[in-house]
Amino acid sequence: MSDEALVTRLRDLLGKSAVLTDTDVTASYARDMMPLAPSGQPLAVVLPANVEEVQAVVKACAEAGVPIVPRGAGSGLSGAANAIDGCVVLTLTKLDEIVEIDPGNRLAVVQPGVVNLDFRNAVEKHGLFYPPDPSSYDWCTIGGNLSTNAGGLCCVKYGVTTDSVLGLEVVLADGSLLKTGRRTVKGVAGYDLARLFVGSEGTLGVITQATVQLKPLPQAPATLVAGFTTTEAAGEAVARIVREGLVPSLLEIMDASSIKASETYLKTDLGAGSDCQALLLGQSDAGGEVARRELAAIEQICTDCGADLAYTTEDLEEGRMLLQARRVVLTALETYGQWLTDDVCVPRTRIAELIRGCEKISSEVGLRIAVVGHAGDGNMHPTIVYQPDDEDEFARAQRAFDAILEVGLSLGGTVTGEHGVGKIKREWLAREIGPVGLRVHRQIKAALDPENLFNPGSMFSMT
């Protein structure tokens, strides 16, 4: 089938308005938020409205031998959803129905195009809580979250996306529909296929529905902030918090560079003093006396580790203001240039070493690197600032990006904690998982997608 014939076929299947080919329009579907990742020009962008249309698209593309790149909102940070030349971008945003909320069994059934925040709000009306909260939660979709196994700020207590998944419906490479998983809390009938598709970044199939378990709605959070004059003291505090068995609902770290950017942007003083090298922000959503006890224990640990600022508040608005300092870091960095955020996860005892490593890299490449991260789970986001129109700076930013991964791996970490491999960390994935791991990946990909139809060349290459 010629490209032209495929487009005609897709228009017949989905209707004209659901098949975009104008390159000015398709360009806005060709990339996610990762500046380092390459992207190509798609043959077409299609917006199917239901699972049958997804199946029809997959069958048509399979027949034509045209690769498919599945895509949600495009908030990703690894280029996993970036188009390749001549592909069909399969956008799932029109599958946006919350099919069912079952409070008696604390579960919901949801389509991939539902925006994370809309889903959170919908289940909250039933007193329920969907934990995964990536930073883009107000515009990213559940389908993208599933495909990348997205994390967020809640992971220290509530885990990542895969920990909420009970079952999936997936359109396979031959267009057939796999229904896998269950509606029960437990179940061991067969291989855990649902968790194989979660985090597979669109390389194995197209997720068209998910059954997820929900948690009871937590209490309003109490918030703690602690400031340290050395990075090591903050790192030691995190390690002690873990070792003493405390599980806050949020535990974030900001390095000196992040603090400064945030203070400048917010035109405020975070109260940490000018010699503050690291801030910890913690929350407890356990409520009342328990929350007070949890945060008091964390505050004590911070003080014991030498924090010269340690402050706890139960006032919601004040807590929100404190967290704001963390949430604005990326925006604040835009004052200095374009940001490029990396994603490594290290053992929780090694956080200070990672930050020190980033300081060293920063002075080596001569670029600002601000480290923010989910300290409670060791998932750090060192963020490099560069001038996009300066080729040399861009090259140095890329060098810094790789050097950070090098440090992460050397500390016993992984090259991606939550953003994924996509089109920017293929070589790093190969290095982390080794030749046997890569072979098993290829075997599974070849078994489920023998023609390499789905997102070819993303995550790993088949040769």
Next chain:
Amino acid sequence: MSDEALVTRLRDLLGKSAVLTDTDVTASYARDMMPLAPSGQPLAVVLPANVEEVQAVVKACAEAGVPIVPRGAGSGLSGAANAIDGCVVLTLTKLDEIVEIDPGNRLAVVQPGVVNLDFRNAVEKHGLFYPPDPSSYDWCTIGGNLSTNAGGLCCVKYGVTTDSVLGLEVVLADGSLLKTGRRTVKGVAGYDLARLFVGSEGTLGVITQATVQLKPLPQAPATLVAGFTTTEAAGEAVARIVREGLVPSLLEIMDASSIKASETYLKTDLGAGSDCQALLLGQSDAGGEVARRELAAIEQICTDCGADLAYTTEDLEEGRMLLQARRVVLTALETYGQWLTDDVCVPRTRIAELIRGCEKISSEVGLRIAVVGHAGDGNMHPTIVYQPDDEDEFARAQRAFDAILEVGLSLGGTVTGEHGVGKIKREWLAREIGPVGLRVHRQIKAALDPENLFNPGSMFSMT
């Protein structure tokens, strides 16, 4: 290679004492605890002492074309570890080292032959907690737990085995060693292979090491017991406990038949009265005031649902005594004959219907069926009692076993919540997952084990 040559080769590789061929001896390695499952006569039982020996055994068997059945302690309840004629039973019990306990990162590295209880005790010395606690926890092994994705009584709060797994080492069908997963809390570098191997019942590879995350040691539990004059009232209480967002650390149900067996065996009165049709046993390990509040809320729900007994104690010994009534049920049933325990998981709102269904089946087949179960997660274990030397009773027991699964499926449940598919539920698995699901299972199995070396015919057949 002839069978004889393979045995000679295995003896050369492992030493004579680690290769058993005396059929009187190998018979004790040929079966697990499931009476319904077929078993064959192995060519040999091998007990490798380290990963290199496991790799050597796999290579030798692959070369000889002799299938391998991996095995832990043999506490399984699905025949998954049962020998087939002419196979090599690969027993992992000599890989019994706790390689590392890392309290700073709350993780441990453990070999498959370590007994669950020994591991729990070892980590407890560091103030840490390994949640999975199948009933056989005092003799089952971590390797068996991983292979079956074992559950237990803690799952309502702490999940199943796979929820603790960070990484695995697995010997593949060509003898190579796959190291997959990570030592960090989060990580999305590649497919979630670790969770594909967990619960794959020895059909994809031999797990030789696991990295697991640990929890802070919980507080000493407070215990609640509630008695109901109708099954429906108890079922309604469970549904309300879930709906109101309560998460006890244990929530078990016993039906009238279980209560009676237990009371007779323990020569005691559980205080529930002669018209008690269902008991709920709950625990909170949240400690102090929080535990008191949790159990008070559960007690209130039970009373609102019509419980005529509802009693809470913080006394550890008294709590242990109350739980004893649940723990002795299987032993108590042995007074009446041999037990055959089934394993279904239903949505938590459907528990009473499952119990009613079992009562109906019991009167249809004319056999005692006692239902005990993990009410908090809907995982029920209806247990059929029969005379093993009575062929007709055995046939009726088998009929009841299948009829229970039928009811479970009709309630939106799964045919196995935690025991696995093994050699007894292959047809039921095929029915639950459907033709597309079965095809994907076969594709993955063929990709990783093209010669069908590992546990062939278990879980599903390749044709």
